[in-house]
Amino acid sequence: MTEHNLQHTISLLTRTPTALNALLRDLPEMWTLRNEGENTWSAFDVVAHLAYCERVNWMPRVRQFGKGEAFKHFDRRGHQKEVQGKSLGQLLDEFARLRSENLGELSAMNLRQENLAMRAEHPVLGMVTLSELLATWAAHDLTHLHQISRVMAHQYRDAVGPFNRNLGALRCAGHSSPG
Amino acid sequence: MTEHNLQHTISLLTRTPTALNALLRDLPEMWTLRNEGENTWSAFDVVAHLAYCERVNWMPRVRQFGKGEAFKHFDRRGHQKEVQGKSLGQLLDEFARLRSENLGELSAMNLRQENLAMRAEHPVLGMVTLSELLATWAAHDLTHLHQISRVMAHQYRDAVGPFNRNLGALRCAGHSSPG
Numbered sequence A, B: 001m002t003e004h005n006l007q008h009t010i011s012l013l014t015r016t017p018t019a020l021n022a023l024l025r026d027l028p029e030m031w032t033l034r035n036e037g038e039n040t041w042s043a044f045d046v047v048a049h050l051a052y053c054e055r056v057n058w059m060p061r062v063r064q065f066g067k068g069e070a071f072k073h074f075d076r077r078g079h080q081k082e083v084q085g086k087s088l089g090q091l092l093d094e095f096a097r098l099r100s101e102n103l104g105e106l107s108a109m110n111l112r113q114e115n116l117a118m119r120a121e122h123p124v125l126g127m128v129t130l131s132e133l134l135a136t137w138a139a140h141d142l143t144h145l146h147q148i149s150r151v152m153a154h155q156y157r158d159a160v161g162p163f164n165r166n167l168g169a170l171r172c173a174g175h176s177s178p179g
Helices: A005-026 A043-056 A056-066 A088-109 A128-156 A161-166 B007-024 B042-057 B058-062 B088-106 B130-154 B163-165
Strands: A118-123 A127-129 B120-121 B126-129
Touching: A005 A043, A005 A088, A005 A128, A005 B007, A043 A056, A043 A088, A043 A128, A056 A088, A056 A128, A056 B007, A088 A127, A118 A128, A127 A128, A127 B163, A128 B126, A128 B163, A161 B126, A161 B130, B007 B042, B007 B088, B007 B130, B042 B163, B058 B088, B058 B130, B120 B130, B126 B130
Parallel strands: none
Antiparallel strands: A118 A127, B120 B126
């Protein structure tokens, strides 16, 4: 398995907003607004969550390393009050803008190997390193891309008829935690 | 659950090559060439498979409806001999070009509701409708996007440390069939 590499992480984080934009912008709402049932998320909800995380989660936590402060608890539903009246296009723009600003700040920190080993206290998981948090930022993008593709495939669960047994995304039990 | 809608299917099929291009082009090879272990696929392999399916699977099968012919067996490893010496960038270009050509041909067929109910024989699944095949084309894109995001997240399984329990893509058992 691979060790964390900051440049690899940044390469991925740079691409996610563009990839989601290419996949989702102006797509029929059947794909973007439907979810997997009560208390589950649509692609729209996931983009709102990703934008919210850019604002309140990743960089605010990065800034806490080395200060002896514990992270605040993260509200997995925090995005819900922010999306009122917004379109998917607006959320995609917001996600892209916030991500770009955050990566600019991250690069300016000029982190070295010894900085990546700094530790901070997570309210649930205990002590974590800055390296682990940054790797998680990238893996969190991928987890939500994984979720979006599953949620969208679910909309065609009946439409594909007997092909459903060949489609892995339809056999995925939705093991993603909501956030 | 949603019935099949041809315009929704085409909307999605149009976007997949652009989305994969935005996610994968020029990404470090750690993300694109690594897989989940022996006999599993990397993101590179998945793109090769998608391009191969454009050439030998989807439109050739679409053309068979109404002719009383059974589909040929599909070779899940068929792409392997075609990728020798190709770069990921070349495969992404090839996938985009073939998809665009195929969607042009599909649109020119001007399919109506009664055409979508036509049936053909699948070598394993039995009788399927054209509507089911077209819905599967879209859901197959999503299944492989789901697979790519899982395979890439897997590369950071160790790097994320204790955060792994919050990352759904790391709890996905790899239920995708190889193809």
